[in-house]
Amino acid sequence: MANLGFIGLGVMGGRMADRLLTKGHRVTGYNRTRDKAKRLVDRGLTLADSPRAVSAAADVTFVMVTNSAAVEAVANGPDGFIAGLAPGTVIVDMSTISPALSRDVAAKVRERGAHMIDAPVSGSVLTLEQGKLSIMVGGDRATFDKVKPILEDIGPKVTYVGGNGLAVSMKIATNISVAVQMLAFAEGVLLAEKSGIARDVAVDVLTHSAIGSPMLQYRGPFVLQMPDEAWFNVNLMQKDVQLALEMGRQLDVPLPTAAATNEWLTAARAMGLAAQDYAAVFDALARAAGVQR
């Protein structure tokens, strides 16, 4: 069993750490708000005072935080995880950040004689709990081979994509469809509903049809009943779509559906739905269609 670290114990990170504990690994963890990690401590996790203390205690340290700024906050400075790295140790960054930043952090990690791979996931809380999460990996292959068995303890489908930063590129390219599929689904539900079909029948038919992606199968029903806790809120979804739009401009790829969808995520925020699950893009469109949830 490995000696692991986990920085970022939120909705996804906490469940991943839990899973690693269940598999028998020793896990040292860090979270900005300490009390959220209490349940994990009861389950055997050792809580550290800083990202540096985590990376100093672990052979392989996972990072799962919300955005580029958060990665920079836990990576840099005297208390950052870079400062704690011993030669030969590994950072596995599962956060969805800009590919350029991912490569920058990987370079700094390399200066310490350590290695970093970017390993974002495709899936949700539910996919994770069902043990079906898929993980994309970017970085050098030797490090990938070394860490792969531990990644498989989190999710069964682990795909090597290429060099540093390419896995987050791949993730961002995937998330275009995550956002767009949800809005197109909302358009379909509202069209069916205004035609005279009950909303729950529409959701059932759509999610079981040829367009029923795993994402729509678990998130589609949110247009009937929102979850108590947002799995992935409007703000986070928009952050990912914006990463895609920025990449599109840098690489000269027109992204017509991503751009159109992004403006409806903005509308959702303007309507006060920023902290709700991004399925709330349905609510934004419904209001513009004069329909009550």
Next chain:
Amino acid sequence: MANLGFIGLGVMGGRMADRLLTKGHRVTGYNRTRDKAKRLVDRGLTLADSPRAVSAAADVTFVMVTNSAAVEAVANGPDGFIAGLAPGTVIVDMSTISPALSRDVAAKVRERGAHMIDAPVSGSVLTLEQGKLSIMVGGDRATFDKVKPILEDIGPKVTYVGGNGLAVSMKIATNISVAVQMLAFAEGVLLAEKSGIARDVAVDVLTHSAIGSPMLQYRGPFVLQMPDEAWFNVNLMQKDVQLALEMGRQLDVPLPTAAATNEWLTAARAMGLAAQDYAAVFDALARAAGVQR
């Protein structure tokens, strides 16, 4: 075994008729271009000279033609299927047409003492051949109950949606996502590719991720290699998206992703890709991104 009719023996209709023959039904068929039906005649199908001759010979007549104009052409006039209907017989219209026209035709069928249900399908040639096609049904429930076993010989998932025209409404609402998911997928593939990820790796990761709907799983690989025969070409796809846009205006439902996607189907046509499978929306976007197929 039932005494069936089948009007429209094209890419989908022909395979459905074949399937019904395999299940042991007696099938009388009609196709505008006769020679396309030759293979089915060898398989036991009786070829009739007019839609009227089909409906006169059958207890249940299936109709699977390309658009509203084609349904009107085979339904009306002295040689149309309405003229051949005996009381108590049934028309099963599987074509995707406007809900209003579907209700009009159903009313005329009723005047003959016969019954009509609209029964569009979600899925492709492949889904059909795998015996996984899902069928939505609109019309009166008694007729639905009567015909259901025969529909199950075509595809296993048969869902009753409501009164006449509602199944085509549901189908059109579904097809928004069919078109939009393909374009959003193309955006992701091109973004990944210009980031430095091989196109086939990108397709593999995307189709096996949370956004991998059944439609994307069979059609996604078309961006690597187009099929010899278009399963559903750009013209047909745009016809369905336009039906959705018309409904959106009549029912006051804004359809932002459908509208954005429709303009790229138009671009595909302008670039000479009208007769290709609608996966060619990838090619249209690729050209705008300066990428070669």
Next chain:
Amino acid sequence: MANLGFIGLGVMGGRMADRLLTKGHRVTGYNRTRDKAKRLVDRGLTLADSPRAVSAAADVTFVMVTNSAAVEAVANGPDGFIAGLAPGTVIVDMSTISPALSRDVAAKVRERGAHMIDAPVSGSVLTLEQGKLSIMVGGDRATFDKVKPILEDIGPKVTYVGGNGLAVSMKIATNISVAVQMLAFAEGVLLAEKSGIARDVAVDVLTHSAIGSPMLQYRGPFVLQMPDEAWFNVNLMQKDVQLALEMGRQLDVPLPTAAATNEWLTAARAMGLAAQDYAAVFDALARAAGVQR
């Protein structure tokens, strides 16, 4: 002075007929709702009982109705204006309808030995009253030359565009920008306003800047105060945008901004603003931005 007819005495048509009376012409008029024409009768207009009675009494008959269906209603049948045409008389259709329908009606007019030109206008009630309206003309040149002096009594800029139907094509191509400019203007006003700039200052700066088209100069201030009577309501504007979108599909021209704008006209309708001036697209966007008018 000429012996004129005028079919359609609404917001624009009524003011045009008034202008022709002022110039000294004899005008026979028809309006579906008779009482709306009362004021014009006081000014000297002779009210007829049918479109046919108008065209039978006049050498040149103007038609200014709201859409394709309305043109067909006043053109065809025993009471339609076609039935009343004497050889050598002229129809001037100022309605914005589909180019195909315009050519159809022109052909029927020709069968009577009469001539038709399509002569849609660019401008508003205000432009008309200021005597600045511009008129585009499609049809044969001899008829154009004959009618031109009378058209100049309505508006000073009369441009010959080409054969039958081309003037309405040109008008529809113009109206894309009419709708889109208004929505882009609304985006700018809301962005300025949420930045901390007073709405009236924003309107003033925008309408006097390089983007201040005549249309925005008269309609921009509507975001501060809507007019009592809609000059051109959301329904009519959307009708024109849809004509453009239909032409775009027939002629294979992608219309990305027209398509995006059309969905916001739909949203305006869904929010109950259909009968307001199309400047209400500002209100639709403002609600989506969480802003009060």
Next chain:
Amino acid sequence: MANLGFIGLGVMGGRMADRLLTKGHRVTGYNRTRDKAKRLVDRGLTLADSPRAVSAAADVTFVMVTNSAAVEAVANGPDGFIAGLAPGTVIVDMSTISPALSRDVAAKVRERGAHMIDAPVSGSVLTLEQGKLSIMVGGDRATFDKVKPILEDIGPKVTYVGGNGLAVSMKIATNISVAVQMLAFAEGVLLAEKSGIARDVAVDVLTHSAIGSPMLQYRGPFVLQMPDEAWFNVNLMQKDVQLALEMGRQLDVPLPTAAATNEWLTAARAMGLAAQDYAAVFDALARAAGVQR
């Protein structure tokens, strides 16, 4: 006559400095590429070696550079204009940059006992040369009143918008329409052309119609003949649209037409048109419509 400085002597800045020299002012100038300023030196401009040398020599220093990075490059560091500021002097930043950066630079200028206003312009090379440029001003009113007469030597319409950063906010809000109007115009031209109307007739009718903004009146004809030198190229236009989109997200304003247009600017870049005048968005759309320039 005033003792002025001018940093950034490109397409617009050079012509502005020329105009100030014509009005009799003493002008010290700086440009990154020195030789581009040769013609102005012949006209009497004193060329300095650094932005610092300019601001040290002048009472009022104008800055007109291409983007946020360029403003930071000429503002900061030992050779930046901030380092050269004497108390009571004034910086007039005419660059279009993010409002947040504008406020940051203004704060640093204030620390030196000097004052800054942001003063972006609406208009083009042509508008400037015709003496019709309009200028928006943000900053404290006392500084505005002091500098106003000099600004009027550049353009006659000078509008005070509010505090620091608000004029660039207003400019960005204006530039949404600059980009969108051009694309909507291109849609109209292509629709007219494919209908059978000559392109030059379409341009003439459109630019003289109700949608003919000053911008379209000078730039519309570019779809017939591109200028030898880009007045404002695709890259610069996209920079401004992106500033708008960023503000839209920060302030929660959906910008549907700006977002749609931005993707076509990206397409223009991908097609190799980045350095051409942004009227090249016509060429991008034309290619997607299968039309040759």
